[in-house]
Amino acid sequence: MGGLLSYLAGEGRSNEHAEPHLVNGDSATFTLFGDSELAPSTALAVAKHLDEPRTAFGVEVNGGHVWHASLSLRAEEGQLTDEHWATIAEQFVDRMGFTEASGKAGCRWVAVRHGLSKAGNDHIHIAVNLVREDGTKASIHHDYSRAQSIARELEQEHGLQLLESRGSDMAMRGERPGEREIANRHGDDTLASVRLERSERAAAAASLDEGEFVRRLHQAGVLVRSRFAAD
Structure with missing residues (x-):
């Protein structure tokens, strides 16, 4: 917050x-x-x-x-x-x-x-x-x-x-049936993909640069692997 x-x-x-x-x-x-x-x-x-x-x-x-x-x-x-x-x-x-x-x-x-x-x-x-x-x-x-x-x-x-x-x-x-089944098995109301998107949006809104964005995702429990273009 x-x-x-x-x-x-x-x-x-x-x-x-x-x-x-x-x-x-x-x-x-x-x-x-x-x-x-x-x-x-x-x-x-x-x-x-x-x-x-x-x-x-x-x-x-x-x-x-x-x-x-x-x-x-x-x-x-x-x-x-x-x-x-x-x-x-x-x-x-x-x-x-x-x-x-x-x-x-x-x-x-x-x-x-x-x-x-x-x-x-x-x-x-x-x-x-x-x-x-x-x-x-x-x-x-x-x-x-x-x-x-x-x-x-x-x-x-x-x-x-x-x-x-x-x-x-x-x-x-829409919801993929497989995602909903996994959420139900874990007793979650929210799909994992929705939780991930929410964490990404919150991190993006609060971050001033790329490094802070990645750090905030890590703090939210999200695993991040950077990818770089050839140039």
Whole structure:
């Protein structure tokens, strides 16, 4: 969580991050940090606060306890207000089952906004601690397809442009029966390939260079072998 929040509060790979700040989060986190610009020291304090349920209960999550997603507009759509993004973020995490709206203890989460992407897209990042306030783990079974479906709903409800690939299900991935059988035998809700992809994305988001990317993958338990082109 510290690596992810530090990246979101940093300058970005192309110095594109500007005025990073929270637009929403669980009530306790947003009350504590919602009025602060997300300076590096503040980002680490936010990360520590988000991690408290995991550290307090000593819970380990197979594949990592940090869940990260970004919600983005097309560049030609312009920008939304912080208040509008706050509404979208809360609806997104509610429908993903990360909050008390699920009927379970809530997860700690934040939505971070730090200006336009390098391509000019207005967007936010959502970071969730998958260990709930009571020490239980949030389910991320089929989280990729569920997130795509919820994003499509939000695009329609808020009058935003529909992503063509999402509307045609081009972005949806299927499960291989063999992968599901292996996961079931090990009692895992999440496929190994999905856990690997999540670890890669988290490492990429938090790393500033290739060496750090590889180190973070090793820390996540991923075996990495570098391959080099002939030149």
